[in-house]
Amino acid sequence: MEIVRERDPFPDLRVNIGTLRLQNPVLTASGTFGYAREFANLLNLHRLGGVIVKGISLEPRHGNPPPRIVETACGMLNAIGLENVGVDRFIQEKIPYLRGLQVPAIVNILGDSVEEYQEVTERLASIEGVAAIEVNISCPNVKKGGVAFGANPDMAAAVTHAVKENCDVPVIVKLSPNVSDISEIAAAVEDAGADGVSLINTLIGMAINLEKRKPELANVIGGLSGPAIKPVALRMVYQVARRVSIPVIGIGGIDNSRDALEFIVAGATAVQVGTANFINPRVSEEIAEGIGEYVKTEKLPSIRDLIGCLEVD
Amino acid sequence: MEIVRERDPFPDLRVNIGTLRLQNPVLTASGTFGYAREFANLLNLHRLGGVIVKGISLEPRHGNPPPRIVETACGMLNAIGLENVGVDRFIQEKIPYLRGLQVPAIVNILGDSVEEYQEVTERLASIEGVAAIEVNISCPNVKKGGVAFGANPDMAAAVTHAVKENCDVPVIVKLSPNVSDISEIAAAVEDAGADGVSLINTLIGMAINLEKRKPELANVIGGLSGPAIKPVALRMVYQVARRVSIPVIGIGGIDNSRDALEFIVAGATAVQVGTANFINPRVSEEIAEGIGEYVKTEKLPSIRDLIGCLEVD
Amino acid sequence: MSQYQENATITRYERLSQDNIRLTLQADSIAAAAKPGQFVMIRTSTAKDPLLRRPFSIHQTSTNGRIQILFKILGRGTELLAHAQEGEQLPVFGPLGHGFDIRTDRPACIVGGGMGIAPMLFLAKRISRLKSNVASDFILFGGRTRTEVEPLSDDFRQFGMRFYEATDDGSYGEKGFVTQLIQRLKPPKGSVVYACGPESMLEQLNIYCQVKGLECQVSVESVMACGMGACLGCNIPAKDGGYVHVCYEGPVFNAEELAWK
Amino acid sequence: MSQYQENATITRYERLSQDNIRLTLQADSIAAAAKPGQFVMIRTSTAKDPLLRRPFSIHQTSTNGRIQILFKILGRGTELLAHAQEGEQLPVFGPLGHGFDIRTDRPACIVGGGMGIAPMLFLAKRISRLKSNVASDFILFGGRTRTEVEPLSDDFRQFGMRFYEATDDGSYGEKGFVTQLIQRLKPPKGSVVYACGPESMLEQLNIYCQVKGLECQVSVESVMACGMGACLGCNIPAKDGGYVHVCYEGPVFNAEELAWK
């Protein structure tokens, strides 16, 4: 039954990001899906387009002190501080499971300097089971006074270069929305060789505890995610998709298949589901199902016919 | 009774923005409170810190075609397109009522070019009843390819200059949040002579109608406001308040007195209430009351003791 | 023009059909001030999502300070409202807008399509009170199907106006559209047509009235954030190339003022 | 470790005091898999605000597939939950986390402070089933005042353990804190202390146990987004200078592993 279903040519949900082939456009957003294994009992991972794991740095990181999260109106702030096991333990402990999946595992990477991005890439480059690399450029560039790599076209391009030159797998650059003109950054990383861009990472925000007159997060500021940010994400995806010719992956507040389809209509080739995983761990699979239903009901030849079809007078 | 109450020295909620004296820190945000008269039967305007009216341009503007608004998760998008009666009719038709108010009326202005801002300012400069001017710099600079004035420190400074030189009333510059570094813009307008900054204006967003595969707004993109944006607004107010020494007015998703107090703790001298007016037209007066209660309960000498008192380790 | 915010208690909940619900609300100030064609804004949730209030025509008022709204479940707001219960309180704001301009010296032809019938009960009641004789007045009510029309029939019969019903599928009343009814019934010269319903219906009525030289007052819809002139979000194209604002210049307009497609 | 998402029907609603509520939920898979000290995450609204699920200890399970939660109204989520009604469905996710490590060969001393009593009914029940003799086991329950403690008393008496109660204001049971109770009652050597409650209480218990050489298992809280190891949002400082994650490494920890202030 399973096999028959997968061979069934309808609905055709396949999309490509560079040479990366996805059976459907639904990915899980980095930092919201652990290392995928945590969800193995809760949904059928093989029904997803692919999984993106928690951001990995060269050295293990403890992350920020608590509290790291706080709820806001239709959203949440997080300041996890990029806690992760580091690239070596990641390769040892997490890759074997990811390699066994029938869907691509994309590794999200981060760093404090161009060199760190490069080094992490080198270690991952030869590892079987790494289907693609997603580069988180929202991190501060320690050598440049802490301005985020993603806030500057040249720095964003430099990181992209460094990663691209050191691996053969497709490279997706994940853009920060905390910029004046995101399409400029997108164009810069496209020129630097990116195979795709994903957006948006979280908006920088803050919450205050009035009783204590202190920030709710130990880190003072954090990243805003969830339904609250969807309108901003959709706008940026629309703008970037019109600017670049590489595939765009839409992220931000996606909660159900309608949300995902809106991103595709706006110009996204694929989508990532983030915060919604916390509220319903099955949601990514449900979104993939819902997209399939839509393609069938609307009698579309494939989901690709929907990409960027937004009608604007 | 009324008089006794207003003479009662407690709670002391007075704040100043340059030479503008407010009896309490609660203002109404431009574009969400009409020309104030619309609310006269719904609340006691004299209990507010002041009112800020709909943005005024040199010529009357029809604004954008419908639909102009759409609800989003904990927020709304608007693309009113700056519909307004133009500065001359404003002076003729709206000022007489505003002049009669016992609280300051602040006029929000906008333009397509530095010259237009200047011209609007000149016409307003001599008018009795204009307590201050708030300069909306989120508008596109038509002569510079449509980049928003507020996205560039030099352009923001140029507009500030032009307004400041042509009037004697305090000038508040209203900042756009759609930038990489809002504190840089704040610093630029401070240097250019602004008496205060207000932030944030709306975040640029978009919504899509999946059935029609068209944008929900005729204008395609619009401005996101409401509780959804509060974390971003609070963060920016905090950052700007640490950077500049002129007063900061906090705006964004303020829905009740606790929200307003959080902005003050973050560094705001005053606040503006926007979208919340649509849900409860009495809300600004209730917020002013709530702030008074808080100052009493916490036995603060004045609300000014709360400004920027956020404890950060 | 006085407007009130009231915490109105739901005194009666009627599910007229699967999708159509009628709520009776104790809202004394609003009931006392309301005119036919005006509307209220109702908050459907105490949480921040959905955020905005929703507009509903005043379906009827009573002398004991009650108002009714009649609504169809369409999306999240109306879905939540459909879960309201008798005894609960709802924040209601109104009466809003500019209602029908009742011409007591002229024959009336009231036309309601679908949920557009909502304000017409209030209008018919008021007209029948103001005029000594309503025997030459019409009420034409059209809906998609029986369940939309039948539950309201009796309420409209009480006035002694000439009451006609139609459904698109012929399951109740005549088969066809109200626009066909009006063409067949031909309201007398000098009649004023008061209409509310889908845009296409209003458009056709406008053409009919122009041809026949009848005055045509239409109640139209738009999205709304504030309902009271503060946001300027509720514009629709006007005949002069500009816009009018549904919430405070309408919702009732003379059909000639508007730009029809 | 299997976790389930169930749409659980509320089969019973008990308001134990003004702020404290107990819900019984039909959640077969969760009930079958649950261990004392584990918790569930419950969505308190079907709208997007409040967005995140809220964590609650499993208060009790039954062989007919029910679980109970006991909670205090604190903020928006628990306020909404307090409005739930029998017959309604709630999305429940669990069982989550790592529960108590029950030592059947050792005397037990169960300590609950305030809402920290919630998981202890399940624990006491399980211990009394697993051990042939519980006569030397203790249950110490402290609360602020009578209304917090009294409604739960009878439930804890059934096991034949030595049950002591205290309230801060002396309005019920002994006057004072549970930490004073334990000092006076001196659980036998080799006892395992199982505790849940305010941080200050746990901290004092930890000191007491270290002095007396007793094993001390504590159930702790933290903010949580996912409850299952996906977000890394629920960290607390560990003794080694790093962090542990309450949702999947806890909520029950050996007190020695944690960094106390």
Ligand SMILES: Cc1cc2nc3c(=O)[nH]c(=O)nc-3n(C[C@H](O)[C@H](O)[C@H](O)COP(=O)(O)OP(=O)(O)OC[C@H]3O[C@@H](n4cnc5c(N)ncnc54)[C@H](O)[C@@H]3O)c2cc1C
């Ligand atoms: C002045 C006025 C009076 C009204 N009177 C009534 C009335 O008496 N009874 C009644 O049932 N409805 C009435 N409406 C329409 C009613 O306001 C909408 O049906 C309601 O706001 C939908 O809210 P929702 O949250 O359920 O739908 P949403 O979730 O907001 O939307 C669901 C779907 O309905 C559509 N929709 C939303 N608002 C409107 C609207 N204003 N008009 C048409 N489609 C809309 C949306 O585009 C979407 O497709 C009136 C509208 C106005 C402007």
Ligand SMILES: Cc1cc2nc3c(=O)[nH]c(=O)nc-3n(C[C@H](O)[C@H](O)[C@H](O)COP(=O)(O)OP(=O)(O)OC[C@H]3O[C@@H](n4cnc5c(N)ncnc54)[C@H](O)[C@@H]3O)c2cc1C
């Ligand atoms: C593993 C675990 C098990 C729990 N078991 C129970 C239980 O059995 N019974 C019970 O009543 N509560 C329990 N809690 C606490 C419960 O989750 C919170 O009380 C609840 O989430 C508050 O939600 P709210 O929306 O009402 O409050 P919010 O509106 O989120 O917050 C209101 C106030 O409560 C505080 N608060 C929020 N969450 C917590 C928390 N986790 N701990 C302490 N203070 C908090 C906030 O800082 C704020 O001051 C447990 C928590 C955890 C982590």
Ligand SMILES: Cc1cc2nc3c(=O)[nH]c(=O)nc-3n(C[C@H](O)[C@H](O)[C@H](O)COP(=O)(O)O)c2cc1C
């Ligand atoms: C708790 C949490 C942790 C995150 N960690 C990462 C990360 O390690 N790397 C990264 O690129 N993005 C990270 N993100 C951002 C998400 O991948 C995503 O871009 C963002 O949350 C917006 O999507 P959403 O609204 O669907 O959550 C994290 C988000 C959350 C909420």
Ligand SMILES: Cc1cc2nc3c(=O)[nH]c(=O)nc-3n(C[C@H](O)[C@H](O)[C@H](O)COP(=O)(O)O)c2cc1C
């Ligand atoms: C319908 C609408 C119209 C607005 N018009 C203006 C305007 O004319 N000038 C301006 O500076 N800001 C305008 N704003 C922005 C608000 O003044 C405010 O900065 C923003 O809405 C954020 O605050 P809020 O979240 O409290 O609404 C408008 C906002 C809305 C919702």
Ligand code: FES
């Ligand atoms: S709805 Fe706000 S002006 Fe009409």
Ligand code: FES
């Ligand atoms: S709550 Fe998400 S990892 Fe613990």
